[in-house]
Amino acid sequence: MTLILEDICVRRRDEIWLDDIDLELSDGMTTLIGPMGAGKTTLMRVAAGLVSPTGGRVIVNGKDVTSISARKRSVAFVYQQFINYPSLSVYENIASPLRQARTRTKGEIDRRVREVAELMGIGDLLGRRPAELSGGQQQRTAIARALARPADVLLLDEPLANLDYKLRERLRADLKDLFRDSPGVVLYSTADPAEALTFAAPTVVLSQGRIERVGDVADMYRHPPTLHVAATLSDPPLNLLPGVVREGRIECLGAWLPAPRAQVSGRQVVLAVRPHQVSIAAGGPGALEFPAEIRLAEVTGGVTFLHLLVAGERHLVAQLPGTRRFEPGEPALAYVDPAHVFVFDESGGRLLAESAPEVDLHG
Template sequence: MKLVLEAVTREVNGESHLYSMSMALEPGLNVLLGPTQAGKTSLMRVMAGLDRPTTGQVLVDGQDVTGRPVQQRNVAFVYQQFINYPSLTVFENIASPLRLQKKFSNDEIQRRVRETAEMMRIGHLLDRLPAALSGGQQQRTAIARALVKQAPLLLLDEPLVNLDYKLREELRAELGQIFARRNAIVVYSTTEPLEALLMGGVTAVLDKGDLLQIGPTLAVYHQPAQRRVGEVFSDPPLNILPAVFEGGLALLSGDIRFPLPPHMAGLPGGTYWLGVRAHHVAMEAHLGREIEIPAWIELAELSGSETIVHADHRDGSGGEFHLIAQLSGIHNFSYEQQARLYLDPHRLFVFTASGALAASPPRTADQRKERA
């Protein structure tokens, strides 16, 4: 199956929820990445046929299905809330889509439900009511309900967001494997960049109702077409530094200057935004080519075995920018402590003043291996 959206828009009461969007989805995993209000849910509802696009067309295998109601489309949907029929047992919940289709024998239903339940590891809970399950088990039931139909289009709208951290990791890993074995178009929305990276496949980055970029997940991560894509696809947030390029040098505020590294060398002079991900900001220099930036520590937060440091760079003439560094290990800093942060110029993204990608860091063979 192939799902194509052609210039799809959606307006509700004069308010645009989706601006014109076109994309073609193939079987495999497709991640919709964007902050809240990006239009992920609106887009998935249009894909499913729950909502009709205001303009544009939805094509399945070349056939226009724009106005076709959802029950005739063979789709499955998983929500961030745990949606199960409250008065039906887990077994009956999973069986419900098959029963409503009225084309399966009882044996077939038994077989399929048990198989799917085993796959979701809720085989031992089939006689329970949803209310007697934990949140993770409830969502496993809801996902099993969606999987059992073997629909060619499976939509999951932030399915793990209401689960606690441990369960989320566990279920995410399982889901990745399950989706990989299916010949279905899986659309998975999330607000978390890390989740998109772990899921792989294709990622579409959305923001405020706009489709900013779509492509293989790693390609989008390493070559964000716009500054905003880089920002959406970075957690902790992407560091953005204003810079002026002049005669082979880049100037930051406070008279910090450095020669342009090879990947930026061809760029004409002018003002740019430099982007660098937090894990490429260090507190020590290792390579000898780093840019040294004096800054004052604002906040240091511990996140697992990492420390995320927020610091402000200020020069005397009012130029300032904020930097976030993600350091491995636990470090102690005090407020307004003076520090030196180091950026590797080879790891910088360059965006033009209007936000388009001008240069992205080269990917070394080492890194490619690391990602794979």
């Protein structure tokens, strides 16, 4: 199976929703990631036939389906909201696309409904109505309905976004197993970096209606080619600090680190550091040291986010393991290993050192 989006543009009034989208997807799962407003939903709706592009073509298995309505395409769509028929039981919700197709006997429909329900862990809920289900059970029902009738293209638009953290974790694992060897094209959109990294599928990074990068998500996390890619795949958000090149080194708020390759003195750069790479313990040889003032200690589960003020004007967040107590106004020293600093130019392009550091995906 193949899904090709060729030179897709969507313009509404004076706004550009999608621009110059060229994407080819084949069997298996692909993750689409970007912040709110990046164009993920619009792209998926174009693929489904729910939005007509201003320009370009949608091609499924070699056939141009751009002008074909969504009803006549072999596409299944799962939305962020729990969309189920409220008056129907779980069984009837899952069976509804099979009945509409009118290609299966009653016995075949029954077998398929029970098979998909068991797969999604709702086999014992078939007699209930949506109002009698939890949020997670409702979304499992919606996904089961989408899976019931095999489709060339399955689109999932942030299907776990409205669920609580623990349930999202559990369903991520289930969906990863489900779609690992799935026949047909599966396109899964998310704004959550943890979700994209968990699925470990080929990933499309979207920014302001344009494709920023396509590739291996772990590789993009370790070696982000642009500041936007680094920011998109970082949660909590990156620490961004100003720097300037001076005679082969970069000065950043009183600290110094080697400049990537040959850089012109006086050049302005942006330093990006993930919060879990900031420490308040003594740093190793060559570590950047930032005198700071503690502004807030935010405890979340087994992690403490320490908000620091550096040089009286710049905010720096350190993600520390465990539950820690700090007093606002306390002085502190923040340390960062230069190997964990990404350097970008003013346009957001990555400046590479002679040997780019290998960044631990989980460390």
